[in-house]
Amino acid sequence: MAITLAQSDTDFEQRFAAFLTTKREVSADVDAVVRDIIARVRAEGDAALIDYTRKFGGGDLAKLGIAVSAEDIAGAYAEADPATVEALKFARDRIRSHHERQKPQDERYTDPAGVELGSRWTAIEAVGLYVPGGTASYPSSVLMNAVPAKVAGVERIVMVVPAPHGVVNPLVLVAADISGVSEIYRVGGAQAIAALAYGTQTIKPVAKIVGPGNAYVAAAKRQVFGTVGIDMIAGPSEVLVVADGDNDPDWIAADLLAQAEHDVSAQSILITDDPAFGKAVERAVERQLRSLPRAETAAQSWRDFGAVILVATVEAAPPLVDRIAAEHVELAIEDAEGFLAKMRNAGAVFLGRHTPEVIGDYVGGSNHVLPTARSARFSSGLSVLDFVKRTSVLKLGPEQLRVLAPAAIALAQAEGLDAHGRSVAIRLNM
Amino acid sequence: MAITLAQSDTDFEQRFAAFLTTKREVSADVDAVVRDIIARVRAEGDAALIDYTRKFGGGDLAKLGIAVSAEDIAGAYAEADPATVEALKFARDRIRSHHERQKPQDERYTDPAGVELGSRWTAIEAVGLYVPGGTASYPSSVLMNAVPAKVAGVERIVMVVPAPHGVVNPLVLVAADISGVSEIYRVGGAQAIAALAYGTQTIKPVAKIVGPGNAYVAAAKRQVFGTVGIDMIAGPSEVLVVADGDNDPDWIAADLLAQAEHDVSAQSILITDDPAFGKAVERAVERQLRSLPRAETAAQSWRDFGAVILVATVEAAPPLVDRIAAEHVELAIEDAEGFLAKMRNAGAVFLGRHTPEVIGDYVGGSNHVLPTARSARFSSGLSVLDFVKRTSVLKLGPEQLRVLAPAAIALAQAEGLDAHGRSVAIRLNM
Missing domain, CATH: 3.40.50.1980 (Nitrogenase molybdenum iron protein domain)
Known part of the structure; x- marks a missing residue:
């Protein structure tokens, strides 16, 4: 039985406030374990990936290979129900059409003082996509993460997915293939996040990691944040x-x-x-x-x-x-x-x-x-904006510098930053 | 003497790679201390703020008051150099003009299948702005954080700033006033972040916290992340x-x-x-x-x-x-x-x-x-986008549902989520 809260009850506000702060998840404290895993992957690279994967039931990558091959993907198509593949493509097309409208436009303009200002959007060079294994291995989530990255223009979309006993859900492979994922590795857990963040012999590092995962994956994402970007922790x-x-x-x-x-x-x-x-x-x-x-x-x-x-x-x-x-x-x-x-x-x-x-x-x-x-x-769903970044652009000539200089120098002085003031003044022989 | 790296040297790649990973900051491990401070502010509210502030040399807030008053702000104008105030206003106007161009537009359209899709942007209701005290107390940073929030349409912009011996840099108060900050509190450190995230008797909680700070402030921001949004850790x-x-x-x-x-x-x-x-x-x-x-x-x-x-x-x-x-x-x-x-x-x-x-x-x-x-x-500078969030909007009629249903049901089945399939099928008597 769910609880019932009636706004007409005198204690509604109190009960509603308590309801809002109910914790639904106890996050296991796996930080120390994850720290060790990350350190070992940084130090040992592929060897650590192979060892952790064997230990956690992901098969023998020394034999299977860390990378999913073109043959593996062809095999996934052969195994998948054709009607489901069509449904995935239908979804992919609709997701792509919608997300194409989210691409931000560059801007460049000259203000009344003659100063040129701009915002320039560029795609992140390489993005990692974590896909959970087992029952939470959803092909629809692969589309939802990979298609916006592709639309954004990300050049390397690198998927990692744990493969229990070496087997990856074929629909996950098909979803990755039809959404433009460029590399797939059969590794999961904190070790996969470490490989994406720091690189190994086989996996080149990426600049940002997205996608859901268990407590170990979430902790690893938090720990590598800064070295790479991450999406929200779902x-x-x-x-x-x-x-x-x-x-x-x-x-x-x-x-x-x-x-x-x-x-x-x-x-x-x-x-x-x-x-x-x-x-x-x-x-x-x-x-x-x-x-x-x-x-x-x-x-x-x-x-x-x-x-x-x-x-x-x-x-x-x-x-x-x-x-x-x-x-x-x-x-x-x-x-x-x-x-x-x-x-x-x-x-x-x-x-x-x-x-x-x-x-x-x-x-x-x-x-x-x-x-x-x-x-x-305070936050938004995943979109093309999560796979691009903005660089602001400023351009002055001597006249514009002359107009802006007095205020800049006054503020630099007020903040006690003399070298700041000098960097402006020196260009005007002030 | 700075180092010199010449691309023509045979060991350039190696030295450049090492240069890229040079750590410039040792982050002190203050997590445990910060955890205690946050817990105490949550439990005791204003009393904890007053006690921590006294202990850390921020004056007696029981006498001074936690909130900065209109008289305090008037006093700051009286104390400030008028030319600097003018320079701040000049900067504020230029920052405002540029950021006004960053406001995202809502979108709503009907696709060929008759499905209505949209993106709706709304301002975050309340934002906290942390301003460091002492030598790093820069009025220009107040403008850079507060003006975009104001342009975004944030209703409550709440500034916290430590006041050594009760004194706040008058130019910081003037900058806050001219950029539309709505409330100012003379508290700093992890306790100020806790107050913004969880609220006290005097300070109502906000939904997002921005602004730079020392190791304690950064650790506190990381710890309250999730309860509220935070900006980057600079x-x-x-x-x-x-x-x-x-x-x-x-x-x-x-x-x-x-x-x-x-x-x-x-x-x-x-x-x-x-x-x-x-x-x-x-x-x-x-x-x-x-x-x-x-x-x-x-x-x-x-x-x-x-x-x-x-x-x-x-x-x-x-x-x-x-x-x-x-x-x-x-x-x-x-x-x-x-x-x-x-x-x-x-x-x-x-x-x-x-x-x-x-x-x-x-x-x-x-x-x-x-x-x-x-x-x-992988990330961008602060902008109006940091103070708004996007809600996606979807609207189908019976015909559109009929068109999309088969693929949705096929994917739900493939993912083993029968209640998902039923939620669609039941509306079509399928």
Whole structure:
């Protein structure tokens, strides 16, 4: 049973505030282990990769090879269901079309003083993409990470993926191949992150690492941050559905369970102005759980972190939505556009009764790598912007320098930085 | 004496690679101390702030008040040199004009399948700005951090600044006031970061914290990351000047020293194709050091981290420039534009002989908060984008859902996520 919070209750504010700060994940302290792994990969390179991989059940890379070969990829196509490959290509095309619109434009202009200013965007030269192995090895995530990098113009897109007993999910290889991944290595864990950050004999280093992973991978990403860039550290997924009583409770229950089945730490929240509808959704959840293969995971997530929040009117919901700042927000209400205009914090918003969040997971075209754990208050989903960087450009002639010099020199003096002042003054014989 | 590396030497690659990985900063391990400070501020709020501030020489906030008052700000204007205040306003206006062009535009479009997609940008609700106290208390940095936040539309811009013996640099207060800072508190250190992240009785929490600080502040920012957003962790500053023999050695020496005077860990690098010019610059550096108030700092920086890199031709320099990926790159050469087109990694580029980097520190209009320590390979300077976040928007009707459903369901099945498939299928009576 999920908890129910009614805005009309006198202790609502207190309970809601406590709900917001509920920790859904206990992060294991693996820092020391990870530090050792990184140090060893830096010192020993490939030999350390081979040894760790054997130790952690990833097969004998001395025989298999660290790199996935063209034959391996051809084999993956042969093994994969052709209809699924077509679905992946359909998704890839939609993701590409959408992300192509995100490419930032260079700018160069001359201001009234004659100073030329500009912003110049360039792709990051090489990016590493971590793909988890095992049950969390999702081909859709490969598309969501690799396609924006490709669109951005990244030249080397380097994928690492653990291969339990040497085997990589063939759909993951196909997804990588169709999204333009340039190199694939069958290594995982902190050792794979270390290899991407510092390089080994086989793996050349990259400048940034993206993609989800377990506690070891997350800790390794934090530790190599600075040497390379990293994306956000993703937490467990969450959905917030705002639904009035005019919805089919089964549709909304299905949406809540789609989130809950991901992980026992996932979170599904319903906000409704109709208590009877809320009850109906809860009953539908229980009913649907009976026929769900991942029922155990979904039931635990719903029991531990699920919530039904009752509001007097839908109009009262936006401030609560903003405080929850969910990764996914579904607006299954009449005036979804009007509601959107009144809210600000969400990774992605799905408008209307025919836009289940799952469409965004696969084929909507927008990215499914989104800020979790309330970080939508200050951050954005993955986009082409994560694979480019901006260089600012400034250009003055002697006249412009003469105009700007007095203020620059005054501020340098005020800050006690005489060499700063001199660097300007010397060019003007001041 | 700076080191000299000549590309024509047989061991150049080896020495250059070692040069690139030179650590310029030893980061003190203050994590445990910072963890305690944060825990205590979370538990005790204002009382902890008052106690830590008294202990660390920041005056008696129980008497002075934690908040800086309107009278304090009026007093700062009275104390400040009017010409410097005018220079700050001149800089503020130029920074504002440039950053206004960085505001991202919302997008909404309908694709050929009739699916509506969009990107919606909203300002972060509240941002904290850390300003160091003492000698590194730079009013120009207040402008560079606060103005972009204001332009982005951030409603609460909350500045914290340590006040040794209760006193804040009046120009820092004036800079905050003219750039639209909404609240100022005279607290610093890890305790100020904790207050911004978790809130106290006096200070309401923010969603993101920006601004430079010492090892304690940096460690605190890392520890609260996730609860709030943070900007980059800035390292010591650096400049890379590419100059041919047609420059006045004194101009280039002044530029190198402007960087070196910041900090003993700062780094100044000259790349030239003219060995005699390189020698002349080195002599000019020694000469200018004699009349520099911060000579001790600058001399130590130049001795420990300064470098002169000799190349056969200017055309050979871009690959080296990209590997150094400096915060600031000055191109004091004939064809600066042509060189710019051939390079990609730099925080900011200053084109031509009349654009000293110092102009960018104060009044150029672009931001002086830039990626250091080779992070320009994967990150950008501070901009309006750091104070907004993007929400993706998706909207389907029944027809669009019918078109996208088969691929979504196929991928959900391939990933073993049945509730995902159901959330789509149930809406189509499939």
